[in-house]
Amino acid sequence: MQSTSDQLLFELKTRGPATTRDLAARARITRQAAREHLTKLAGAKLVDHTRTATGVGRPGHKWSLTEKGHGRFPDTHxxxxxxxxxxxxxxxxxxxxxxxxxxxxxxxxxxxxxxxxxxxxxxxxxxxxxxxxxxxxxxxxxxxxxxxxxxxxxxxxxxxxxxxxxxxxxxxxxxxxxxxxxxxxxxxxxxxxxxxxxxxxxxxxxxxxx
Missing domain, CATH: 3.30.1380 (Muramoyl-pentapeptide Carboxypeptidase; domain 2)
Known part of the structure; x- marks a missing residue:
């Protein structure tokens, strides 16, 4: 069974950069849970983020795969x-x-x-x-x-x-x-x-x- 972290990596690979809110919705988890998984993935240097204005409140994060993150999807032989x-x-x-x-x-x-x-x-x-x-x-x-x-x-x-x-x-x-x-x-x-x-x-x- 695919782990939540792997699912988030897959979403970023197949659909490109996304906000925490969008990733949480696609993975059907809370935004807090998504943030925790993404923070761990960032610590492993698999994802990175940029700040993006949301219109209200503090800026949000837009996440994308790093080169190492792309490397999780193998280049055959x-x-x-x-x-x-x-x-x-x-x-x-x-x-x-x-x-x-x-x-x-x-x-x-x-x-x-x-x-x-x-x-x-x-x-x-x-x-x-x-x-x-x-x-x-x-x-x-x-x-x-x-x-x-x-x-x-x-x-x-x-x-x-x-x-x-x-x-x-x-x-x-x-x-x-x-x-x-x-x-x-x-x-x-x-x-x-x-x-x-x-x-x-x-x-x-x-x-x-x-």
Whole structure:
């Protein structure tokens, strides 16, 4: 069973900075209990806060994860993966690394397309993609906006170290999403490696019904 402290960390990871009041409401605990948990997490250097004006009374706290806090959500086999990337780059050059990424993209596309077989509408394919990515540790979610577009969010990147060592991973995944959701257009609006807290993709419906 997830502890209250872990639940608060999860909320900050998936929904971004939040006040003590909001976190208490989401965890269904009192504000005092939330403050006690957050104070302990701050003591462990997993969260930090800034003061925010509430309009009445003393300023409140807005909490966010620290780098150490983000580290509680694992980057799968990070060191080994980076070492393998550098080995491939050293042995076969950038061209070899590009071929490896292309092979990975093709393998993932075949796997995802098999899993999405029978999903005909954009909503169905997007929902299926979210399930696949969440199962792989990306903490994915999707929502429909009033302007007719969809937004797919990945709150965590379990291959972040690999992506930092070779941004071809990110380009490859964007191409993969575009392939799976075609004829919809897919654009990356937020990027973890650009300093954002998550990766966010805007999906604009194309010729298919939705």
């Amino acid at each position: 990070a060191q080994m993966t980076v070492e393998l990337i550098e080995t491939i780059r050293g042995e076969f050059g950038e061209a070899g690394l590009t071929r490896m990424l292309a092979r990975r993209e093709q393998t993932m596309a075949e796997k995802y397309e098999q899993a999405l077989r029978g999903a005909e509408t954009l909503e169905q394919r997007l929902a299926g993609l979210v399930r696949l990515r969440s199962a792989e540790g990306y903490m994915a979610d999707a929502s429909y906006l009033d302007d007719g577009t969809y937004v797919m969010v990945e709150n965590h990147c379990p291959i972040c170290a690999a992506a930092a060592a070779c941004q071809g991973f990110c380009r490859s995944e964007l191409a993969l999403f575009a392939r799976l959701l075609a004829p919809a257009q897919v654009e990356r609006a937020e990027h973890l490696l650009a300093g954002c807290r998550r990766c966010c993709y805007v999906v604009t419906p194309g010729g298919q019904g939705h």
